[in-house]
Amino acid sequence: MGNNxxxxxxxxxxxxxxxxxVSIWGLNPTIVKLGLRGMDNILFNISRTFVALIxxxxxxxKAEKDWKIRREDVPGILMTGFxxxxxxxxYYINGISLTTAGNTSLIYGLLPVFVVVINxxxxxxxxxxxxISGIVISFAGxxxxxxxxxxxxxxxxEFFKGNLFIxxxxxxxxxxxxxxxxxxxxxxxxxxSVYGLSIGFICMLFFWRRHIDIAVIxxxxxxxxxxxxxxxxxxxxxxxxxxxxxxxxxxxxxxxxFTYFTPVISVVCGIIVLDEKFGLIQGLGCIxxxxxxxxxxxxNGKLILNISNRKKA
Numbered sequence: 001m002g003n004n005x006x007x008x009x010x011x012x013x014x015x016x017x018x019x020x021x022v023s024i025w026g027l028n029p030t031i032v033k034l035g036l037r038g039m040d041n042i043l044f045n046i047s048r049t050f051v052a053l054i055x056x057x058x059x060x061x062k063a064e065k066d067w068k069i070r071r072e073d074v075p076g077i078l079m080t081g082f083x084x085x086x087x088x089x090x091y092y093i094n095g096i097s098l099t100t101a102g103n104t105s106l107i108y109g110l111l112p113v114f115v116v117v118i119n120x121x122x123x124x125x126x127x128x129x130x131x132i133s134g135i136v137i138s139f140a141g142x143x144x145x146x147x148x149x150x151x152x153x154x155x156x157x158e159f160f161k162g163n164l165f166i167x168x169x170x171x172x173x174x175x176x177x178x179x180x181x182x183x184x185x186x187x188x189x190x191x192x193s194v195y196g197l198s199i200g201f202i203c204m205l206f207f208w209r210r211h212i213d214i215a216v217i218x219x220x221x222x223x224x225x226x227x228x229x230x231x232x233x234x235x236x237x238x239x240x241x242x243x244x245x246x247x248x249x250x251x252x253x254x255x256x257x258f259t260y261f262t263p264v265i266s267v268v269c270g271i272i273v274l275d276e277k278f279g280l281i282q283g284l285g286c287i288x289x290x291x292x293x294x295x296x297x298x299x300n301g302k303l304i305l306n307i308s309n310r311k312k313a
């Protein structure tokens with residue numbers, strides 16, 4: 001009886017972590033859009049990564065006495081960090097400027113699909129038909145939200161390069177979400193995030209050094225500074241830690257499905273911050289997303305979260 005109660009509390013906690021994560025990410029596009037009005041997108045990305053790195057290192061040094069990792073795990077952790085915090089960022093930040101917002105949202109919705117395909121091919125996680133059905137319903141709901149918001153979507157050749165970059169970015173994050181799980185069994189999400197961000201930032205300094213101009217940095221407007229602080233400390237720092245924590249709790253597939261809730265947060269943010277209108281089609285899409293998420297959380301007729309790896313976590 002006590003174990004069941006503790007399990008339910010743990011499930012609710014994980015659910016709250018995932019909702020908080022996608023809420024932070026859902027607000028992020030609006031914040032970034034405001035911040036990019038006054039500075040270069042690459043410099044913005046470098047700056048927010050620097051902020052995230054400082055926040056995460058401070059948390060690590062305060063929360064954990066042992067911040068070291070085993071020598072045999074160093075190459076793998078550095079490679080996943082390179083993939084998730086540099087390759088992903090490089091493709092995403094360049095792709096988003098070469099395609100439409102609608103295309104970006106739609107393509108990023110393929111994240112759970114990529115995760116499912118990789119997990120099936122390599123037999124990494126058990127994928128049920130109910131889980132796949134939930135992903136399909138949530139994806140359809142996300143498309144409905146995008147169409148209802150009036151975001152421009154296009155398949156024209158002029159957006160081909162940008163679309164390709166976003167696809168590669170999404171695929172990179174899918175691989176990161178899967179491969180990082182093996183190290184989360186040994187180390188805390190905070191420690192994994194710190195080292196991942198560190199290697200990502202070092203790569204940015206090396207490959208994007210021509211975008212770093214002290215004179216330009218000194219003239220960054222206040223709105224961009226606020227955007228950097230939010231996007232760096234929360235969207236890139238805290239949210240990444242929470243994402244990694246959720247992966248070890250419920251697996252990469254179930255965690256990735258929650259990204260479909262991000263457009264819902266974006267719609268609410270647009271209504272509050274940008275005075276955008278909320279239509280019936282968007283409402284229908286939000287309901288579909290929620291139904292899909294609920295379906296992925298049901299097993300044997302009961303609503304749960306930890307459908308796998310509970311004994312190992």
